Amino acid sequence: MEETKLPPAAAGGAGSRLGRRDLLRAGLGMAAAASVLVPGESEAGLRAPPRHLSLMNLHTGERIQAEYWAKGRYLRDGMREINRLLRDHRTGSVHPMDPRLLDLVYALTRKIGSRNPVHVISAYRSPETNAMLREADGSGVAQNSFHMQGKAIDLRIPGLPLGHLRKAALSLRGGGVGYYPDSNFVHVDVGPLRHW
Numbered sequence: 001m002e003e004t005k006l007p008p009a010a011a012g013g014a015g016s017r018l019g020r021r022d023l024l025r026a027g028l029g030m031a032a033a034a035s036v037l038v039p040g041e042s043e044a045g046l047r048a049p050p051r052h053l054s055l056m057n058l059h060t061g062e063r064i065q066a067e068y069w070a071k072g073r074y075l076r077d078g079m080r081e082i083n084r085l086l087r088d089h090r091t092g093s094v095h096p097m098d099p100r101l102l103d104l105v106y107a108l109t110r111k112i113g114s115r116n117p118v119h120v121i122s123a124y125r126s127p128e129t130n131a132m133l134r135e136a137d138g139s140g141v142a143q144n145s146f147h148m149q150g151k152a153i154d155l156r157i158p159g160l161p162l163g164h165l166r167k168a169a170l171s172l173r174g175g176g177v178g179y180y181p182d183s184n185f186v187h188v189d190v191g192p193l194r195h196w
Contacts, residue, residue, distance in 0.1 A: 006140060012176050015025065027116075031126050033126070033151055038175075041187060044131070046072050048072070050067050050069060050070035050071075051067070051068060051069040051070070051102075051103070051106045052065060052066060052067040052068065052078070052106075053065070053066055053068060053082060053102060053105060053109070053118065054109075054115075054116075054117040054118065055085055055117055055118050056085070056117040056118070056119050056120065057085050057089065058119050058120060058121055059089040059119050059121075060085075060089050062080065062085055063117060064081050064082070064085050065117075066078040066081040066082050068081075068082055068099075068102055069099075069102075069103075073083070073115060074099050076084045076188060079096070079097075079099070080100060081090070081100075082097060083096055083097055083124075083150075084093065085185070086120060086123030086124050086150075086153070086164075087123075087126060088124050088125055088129050090128075090129045090132075091126045091128060091129060091153040093124065093126040094124070095124040095126075095150045096150055097123065097124065097150040097151075098149070098150050098190055100174075100190045101150070101152070101153060101188075101189070102150055103176040103189050104172065104175065104188060104190060105153060105155070105188070107172055107174070108168055108169055108172060108188065109157075111163065111168045111171065112157065112160060112165065112168050114157050114159070116140065116157055116158045116160075117158075117161055118152060118156075118157055119155060119156050119157065120154070120155055121154040121155060121156070121183075121185045122149075122153070123147065123152070123153045123154075124147060124149060124150050124155040125145060125147035125148050127148055130143075130145050130148050132148055140180070146176070146189040146191050147189075148192070151175075151189050151190045151191060152176070152187060152188070152189035152190075152191075153187070153188060154180075154185045154186070154187045155186060156184055156185045156187070158188065160185060162178075162179070162181055162185070162186060163181075164178045165186045166186050169186055169188050170195060173193060174188065174190060175188065175190040175191050175192065175193060175194075175195075176188065176189040176191050176192065176193070176194050176195065176196075177188045177195045177196075178193075178195070178196050179196070
């Protein structure tokens with residue numbers, strides 16, 4: 001990376017002042033230097049295969065197969081489709097899902113090698129829905145649930161034993177993993193690394 005040199009006036013000393021043009025030139029030089037990517041990182045992102053998710057919302061019956069990342073960036077249309085499908089089905093509230101969560105679900109589907117759509121039990125949860133669920137059965141619903149931040153999803157994959165899904169999720173070490181065999185789903189989130 002090239003070193004950006006400030007004009008002589010920036011060296012300080014009695015009576016020296018930076019002019020606006022000097023400050024602007026120095027600032028632009030530093031910004032340009034900071035924005036340079038390490039060689040190979042940008043190329044790797046451009047060459048990486050696109051990421052897509054096949055999802056089915058079990059409450060609404062909606063299905064999508066959406067490409068949400070390609071050529072090193074998240075795709076607005078794909079993200080919008082996914083956010084809509086993962087909305088709070090009780091209130092209709094749509095919330096932006098954390099892209100790291102989508103990447104975690106993508107990595108999970110690749111790890112297990114499934115081509116079946118991911119069955120979604122719960123993703124985004126509005127504060128109203130979260131409070132209602134806590135009141136109905138507070139044992140499994142956190143007051144400050146990652147669901148309310150778009151950072152958690154409860155899921156299962158048809159044809160895959162739930163224990164295998166849990167084991168695969170734990171191996172990714174992407175955040176929290178909850179195992180709910182009685183309710184037939186696994187919870188994954190992009191919060192701190194933990195399991196229950």
